[in-house]
Each structure stands twice: as C-alpha cells, then as structure tokens.
Amino acid sequence: MNLATFIQHFLNSLTLGSLYALIAIGYTMVYGILRLINFAHSEIFMLGAYLVFWGITLFHLPWPVAMVASIILVAGIGILVDRIAYRPLRDAPRISALISAIGVSFFLQNVAIVFFQAIPRQVYRPAWLENPMIWGDVRVLPLTLFVPLLSLFLMLALVYIVYHTKAGLGMRAISKDIETSYLMGVSVNKVIALTFGIGSALAAASGIMWALRYPQLQPIMGAIPGFKAFIAAVFGGIGSIQGAVIGGLALGFIEIMTVAFFPDLAGYRDAFAFVLLIAILLVKPTGLLGVKTEDKV
Amino acid sequence: MSMILETKGLTMRFGGLVAVSEFSASIPQGSITGLIGPNGAGKTTCFNMVTGFYKPTEGQVFFEGRELTGMSPHQVCRAGIARTFQNIRLFGNETAIENVMIGSFVRQRTGWIQSVLMTPMSLREEREIRDRSMELLDVVGLAGIAQEKANSLPYGAQRRLEIARALATKPRFLLLDEPAAGMNPQESLELMDFIRTIRTRFNLTILLIEHDMKVVMGVCEHMWVLDYGVTIAEGGPEAIQSNPKVIEAYLGEEYVKYA
Numbered sequence: 001m002n003l004a005t006f007i008q009h010f011l012n013s014l015t016l017g018s019l020y021a022l023i024a025i026g027y028t029m030v031y032g033i034l035r036l037i038n039f040a041h042s043e044i045f046m047l048g049a050y051l052v053f054w055g056i057t058l059f060h061l062p063w064p065v066a067m068v069a070s071i072i073l074v075a076g077i078g079i080l081v082d083r084i085a086y087r088p089l090r091d092a093p094r095i096s097a098l099i100s101a102i103g104v105s106f107f108l109q110n111v112a113i114v115f116f117q118a119i120p121r122q123v124y125r126p127a128w129l130e131n132p133m134i135w136g137d138v139r140v141l142p143l144t145l146f147v148p149l150l151s152l153f154l155m156l157a158l159v160y161i162v163y164h165t166k167a168g169l170g171m172r173a174i175s176k177d178i179e180t181s182y183l184m185g186v187s188v189n190k191v192i193a194l195t196f197g198i199g200s201a202l203a204a205a206s207g208i209m210w211a212l213r214y215p216q217l218q219p220i221m222g223a224i225p226g227f228k229a230f231i232a233a234v235f236g237g238i239g240s241i242q243g244a245v246i247g248g249l250a251l252g253f254i255e256i257m258t259v260a261f262f263p264d265l266a267g268y269r270d271a272f273a274f275v276l277l278i279a280i281l282l283v284k285p286t287g288l289l290g291v292k293t294e295d296k297v
Numbered sequence: 298m299s300m301i302l303e304t305k306g307l308t309m310r311f312g313g314l315v316a317v318s319e320f321s322a323s324i325p326q327g328s329i330t331g332l333i334g335p336n337g338a339g340k341t342t343c344f345n346m347v348t349g350f351y352k353p354t355e356g357q358v359f360f361e362g363r364e365l366t367g368m369s370p371h372q373v374c375r376a377g378i379a380r381t382f383q384n385i386r387l388f389g390n391e392t393a394i395e396n397v398m399i400g401s402f403v404r405q406r407t408g409w410i411q412s413v414l415m416t417p418m419s420l421r422e423e424r425e426i427r428d429r430s431m432e433l434l435d436v437v438g439l440a441g442i443a444q445e446k447a448n449s450l451p452y453g454a455q456r457r458l459e460i461a462r463a464l465a466t467k468p469r470f471l472l473l474d475e476p477a478a479g480m481n482p483q484e485s486l487e488l489m490d491f492i493r494t495i496r497t498r499f500n501l502t503i504l505l506i507e508h509d510m511k512v513v514m515g516v517c518e519h520m521w522v523l524d525y526g527v528t529i530a531e532g533g534p535e536a537i538q539s540n541p542k543v544i545e546a547y548l549g550e551e552y553v554k555y556a
Contacts, residue, residue, distance in 0.1 A: 166402070166412040166423050169391070173399050176388045183348075183370040183380075183404025184466065194409055 001260070004137035009260045011144045015213065017252020022206035024236065024244035025158065025200030032175040032239040033195055035094060037072070039101040040081055042226020043108035046219065048074045048204025055235055063126050071204045078200025079193045081162030087189065112219035123215035140180050147209045155245060156206055160196065162241065164218035171195055189284060209266035228273040235280045235292025246288060251276065301470055301502045302328045302347070302378075305355035309342050309526075316342045320356070324470075327494060329503045331517035334347040338398050340506045348380050349373040353360055360470065362408055378553040381459040383475045383506070389448030393439055393458055393460050395432035396447050430465060430486040433493055436495070448483075452479050457491075464499060472493075474507040479510045489516045493545035514538065518526030522546065 001009075023045055030038045048070055055066035085104045089097045129143040170191040171180040182188045182233035211217055212224060232251045236243025251273055265281045280287060300323040307320040317339040324330050332340050347358055356430040358365045365373055376502045379400075379507040388396050389405040405426070411419040437457040442450065447458060456476060463471060476492070477485045489512055496503055507513045513520065514534045522537060524546040528536060537543055 061419055161413055165415070166398075166405070166419070166426070167409045169395055169398060170402065170409060172395075173388050176390060177386055179370075179389075180382075180386045181399065183374055183398045184462070185371065185374065185401075185405065186399065187409065190409050194413065198413075 002137070007138050009256055011131045013253040013256040014022050014249070015144050015252070016256060018148045018204045019213075019247035019248075020112060020203075020225070020229045020232045020245065021208055021248025022151055022154065022202045023225060024233040024248045025241055026203045027157070027230050027233040028241060028244040029234070031233070032241075033171060033178075033192060034090075034097070035095050036086065037230070038086075038196075038199075039098075039226075040085070040104035040108060041199070041230075042222030043105050043112070044074055044081075044200045044222070045203040045207040045210070045226060046112060046222035047108065048207030048218075049217055049221065050112065050197055051204075052208050052211070053121065053217055054116075056124065060263050063131050067166040067205075069210055070208060071201045074204035074207075075197040076203040078203075081200075082193055082196040083125075088139050088278060089191075103138040109222075114220060116217070118219060120216045121216040123211045123217060123238070123242070125215055127210055129212060143209075143212055147213065150209065152207070154202060156243065158202065163199065167194055168192060176279065177225075178226075190200075204256045224270060229278045231273045234287055235276055237287030240287070240289040243287055243289035298445050299326050300324060301357040301361060302449070302504070304343075304347065304357070305357045307343065307346050307353050307358065309339070309346055309351055310354045313401075315526050316347070317523070320346075320523070320528055321525075321532070322521050322528070324502060324504055325519070327496070327500075327502055328518050329492060329516055330507070331520035332504060332506050332511045332523065333508075333513055333520055334523035334529075337360055337424075338546075339524075339526040340523055341474060343523070344380060344474055344506065347373075348472065349380060353448065371403070374466055374468075377467070377469040377473065379463035379466045380472040381456070381463055381476065383478070385459055387447040387455055387459060387462070389446065391447060392444050393447055393450065394427070394430050394434060394443040396458055397461050398426050399435050400462040401426040401430060403466045430461075432467045433461045433464050434458075436464070436498070438489070453484050460495070465545045468499075468501065470504070472508075473503065475506055475508065477509040478505055480509075482511075485512050487514065492516050 011070055026041050026044070027038060030036055048093065051070035051073055052066045055061040056063065056067055061069065064244045074240060081096045081104055085098050085100045091230065129141065132141050142158060162171060170181070170186045173184070173186055174191055175189060207222070228251060229248060232247035234247070236245070236247025254276065255269055255272050258272060259269055301325040303321050304320055307317060308315070309317045320343055333341055334339060346353045349365070349372065351369050360378060362418055366375060368376070376493065378491060388399060405422060406556055407416070407419040407422050412423070431440065431443060434443050437460055439454055439461065441457060442454070443544060448457065451457065456501070458474070459516070460473070477488050479486060493502060493516065517534065520531065520537055521528060522543050529542045529546060530540045532540070
C-alpha cells in the first residue's frame with residue numbers, strides 16, 4: 001500500500017468514524033442521564049436523512065437550509081419521543097422504558113414506510129461535494145473532508161454546552177443523582193428534554209451526512225449504523241461522551257483499515273463491530289472510559 | 298416569639314412499622330434547635346417529612362404559616378427550606394464551585410434553553426451565580442479549592458461544601474443532618490462556631506440532627522428528643538440532660554437511678 005492510498009483510507013476512516021461518533025453521543029447522553037438505551041435513536045438518524053430529502057424535493061429548499069431545518073425538526077421529534085414514550089415511565093422499572101424504546105423504534109420505521117414508501121430512494125448530492133480534489137496521487141471527495149470537519153465542530157459545540165453552560169451542569173448533575181438535582185432546582189424534565197433534543201440533532205446531522213456519503217434512503221437505513229454506534233458507545237464506556245467519540249472513531253478505523261489491509265475480510269465488514277463488542281465485554285465490560293457505577297446507599 | 302416551622306401530629310408509617318408518630322414541634326424564628334435520639338428513633342424520617350422527601354401518613358407541616366404538607370422536595374426548597382444529608386450527597390465528579398452553582402438553580406430566572414443559546418441575560422445570570430457561589434465557598438472556607446472535584450475533598454470539607462450548596466438555595470430555614478459526623482473534636486468545635494456564624498450572617502433558623510452531644514449541648518438553644526418515633530422530651534440543654542426519660546432512652550433503664 002502506498003502513501004496516497006493510505007491517506008485516502010485514513011480520511012475515509014475518519015469520515016465513517018465521526019458519523020458513528022455523532023450517533024454514539026446520543027446513545028451515551030441519554031444512557032448517562034436515564035440509564036436507558038434509546039433504541040429509537042437509529043430511527044431518529046433515518047428521519048434526519050429523509051427530512052432533508054423531503055425539504056429539497058418538495059419545498060425546493062437549498063441544501064444548507066434543508067439541513068438546518070431537518071436538524072431542528074428532528075431535535076423536536078426526539079423531544080416528543082421522550083415526552084410521549086419515556087416521561088410517563090420515569091418512575092417505572094427500567095425494563096418498561098426499554099420496551100417502550102423498542103416500540104418507538106418499530107413505530108417510527110413503519111411511519112417512515114407509510115410516508116416515504118419502502119422503496120430505496122436516490123439522494124441528490126450537491127456538485128460541490130462531488131468533484132474530487134486532487135493532490136498528486138491523492139484523490140479526495142470534498143465530502144470526505146466536510147464530514148469530519150462538521151462533526152468536529154458539532155462535538156466541540158456539544159462539549160462547550162456540557163462543560164460550560166448551566167444546562168450542561170444540570171445534565172451532569174442529573175446523571176449523578178437525579179433526586180438531589182431535582183431538590184436543588186434542576187428542572188429535571190426540561191433538562192432531559194434538552195438532552196434528547198441535542199442527542200437527536202447530532203443523530204440527524206449524522207444521518208444527513210450518511211445519506212450524502214452513501215446516497216440511498218430507506219426506512220430501515222438507521223438499523224445497522226445505529227447498532228454499530230451503540231456498540232461504539234459501549235466500547236468507549238457508555239455514559240461518557242469522550243468514550244462515545246473514541247469508540248466511534250475506533251470503530252470507523254477498524255472497519256476501513258481491516259478491509260484495506262486484508263481485502264479478503266471485506267465480506268465480514270459488518271461483523272467487526274460485533275466482534276469488538278464481544279471482546280470489550282470479555283475484557284473490560286465497562287468500556288474504555290467507563291467507570292463502575294456504585295449503588296447509591 | 299414567632300414560629301418559623303410548626304408540625305402538627307406528623308406520623309409516618311412504613312407498612313406496619315410506625316417510624317414517627319405524632320411529631321408536633323414548633324421551631325422559633327432564628328433559633329438553633331436540635332433533634333436528638335438514639336439510632337433509628339426517626340430523626341431523619343422527620344427531616345424527610347418536613348422537606349417533602351416523604352409524604353407523611355398523617356399530620357401537617359406549616360412553614361411561615363403556610364402549609365407545606367405533600368409538596369415535592371423541589372417546592373419545599375423553593376419555599377425556603379434547605380437541607381444537608383446524613384450520607385453526603387454531593388455531585389462527586391463536579392468541582393466544588395459547580396456543586397454550589399447547582400444549588401443556585403432553584404432561584405434562577407433564565408431558562409435552560411436560553412442557557413444553551415447563550416443569550417446575554419442567561420450569561421449575565423450565570424456570571425452572577427458563579428460570583429455568588431464563590432462568596433459562599435469563601436464563607437465555608439473552601440474558596441481555595443473551588444476547582445477541585447467534590448469527591449477528592451476530605452470528609453470535613455465535603456460536609457462544609459454541602460452546607461454551602463444548601464445556602465446557595467437562599468434558605469430561611471436550614472436542616473442539617475448530622476453535620477459533625479466523622480469530625481474530630483477540634484473540627485466539631487469549629488463547626489459549632491460556624492453554625493452560629495451562618496445563622497447570623499444569613500438570618501437563618503437552624504434545625505440539626507446530631508449524635509455528638511458536645512455539639513448539641515453547645516450550640517442548640519432548644520431540643521426535641523425522639524425515641525422509637527415518639528417525642529419523649531423537649532426543652533433547653535440543662536432540662537434535657539437531667540431528664541430521666543432521655544437518660545433511659547440513651548443509656549438504658551438501669552442507669553436512671555445513678556443519674
């Protein structure tokens with residue numbers, strides 16, 4: 001493998017990894033606060049992609065406008081999912097909310113089949129993302145740079161919100177001790193809604209970029225990336241945002257680089273994530289950055 | 298003297314167990330009052346009923362003449378009652394100052410969404426909250442370690458940090474659950490001074506649960522004694538110390554004749 005090919009593989013890994021990371025952040029944030037695996041998250045990802053497509057074909061919106069509109073709408077849908085499916089079950093056993101999450105997931109998939117039809121749809125890509133940039137032997141789609149850069153920006157914004165704003169402090173407080181947070185005046189339900197909104201917005205952004213990269217839409221398109229991002233979150237240590245980013249990037253690199261170096265394994269590409277999951281559960285079940293949760297006394 | 302807190306026949310039953318029965322106390326404005334009794338006497342249960350953590354099976358709580366019975370802990374806190382916990386419940390991974398800031402949220406005026414959008418009003422309020430939290434840390438003597446994580450602080454500092462966080466909610470009535478637990482005699486002495494200081498400085502009424510009799514007798518002007526959920530005595534420090542029922546509850550019946 002020459003250097004040029006390696007650089008291309010490297011950039012591809014970075015692109016795929018940041019897409020996984022953006023989805024994984026949503027899983028990990030919700031888990032950190034509610035100890036709930038939000039299985040509907042992959043459908044949120046799918047809706048993000050579809051709504052952009054809708055905005056462009058039906059309302060003739062320009063790309064950036066359609067993207068922002070879709071992200072905002074999907075954040076709203078995420079908040080609505082929490083309000084309808086999880087909030088009434090806040091005091092119920094955790095398994096009930098989990099079942100509810102699986103229900104929401106199926107519901108959204110089927111709503112998508114009704115509204116958007118089950119046939120896969122082609123995504124129109126703007127030209128400025130299509131024309132490859134050429135440096136010597138390296139040919140790179142602008143998209144391959146655009147995705148990691150936008151992801152990086154979104155992650156930095158998220159870190160700022162979580163570690164430097166009052167709302168972020170509220171989120172961290174709730175994830176440590178929901179009862180005391182409520183006592184101290186953290187409006188628990190509002191902060192949780194905000195968490196769902198932010199997590200869903202990131203998933204929508206990831207879904208949109210995913211559709212640009214693999215330009216095909218279908219109602220179950222969220223399932224595989226969703227599972228993989230969930231594994232990335234577990235690998236990094238679920239509950240930890242840094243862990244989700246590291247896990248997502250690691251998974252992106254493992255998938256692309258393994259196939260690059262061992263082309264014979266290409267057919268097993270989708271299995272790598274699950275091998276990784278089994279390995280981490282055997283070696284360090286709490287994930288790379290996860291800490292053992294102590295039971296409250 | 299006017300009463301800041303009055304309870305009428307507070308009773309808490311857990312199934313067949315009566316944890317507290319008919320607790321009727323009145324706490325004068327501006328006083329430091331003790332709530333004492335052997336382990337399992339129901340002291341913390343009383344705290345939990347007053348602060349809304351438990352909904353009393355029977356009875357009522359009045360704070361500044363207003364009924365609080367059945368309110369959520371959040372509403373009680375907003376009404377002006379703050380508390381600390383017997384098993385310290387700080388936000389361990391957050392810094393000392395962040396812990397105090399969280400306490401200020403109960404009085405905040407700008408919303409969560411505004412904070413994410415970073416509106417000028419919200420930024421200004423966050424700055425005010427930070428400044429005020431720093432002042433409170435200074436009051437409890439922790440200003441130097443504002444940026445340390447709460448769970449890395451020594452035990453005594455954690456106790457004081459919890460008090461600072463309670464003060465951040467701008468209470469008029471403060472409940473301290475075993476503030477001297479785990480402190481050495483020197484620290485306990487300082488704690489007594491500290492409790493008197495914050496009472497004057499923040500215009501507080503304080504109710505505390507404490508096992509360290511030196512602290513209780515040294516700082517409390519009045520006290521209530523519980524045993525098996527029943528109020529067995531009330532009065533000033535001297536009256537309580539010589540009350541045979543109290544001695545019996547603490548030391549056992551056979552000691553009463555020597556007392």
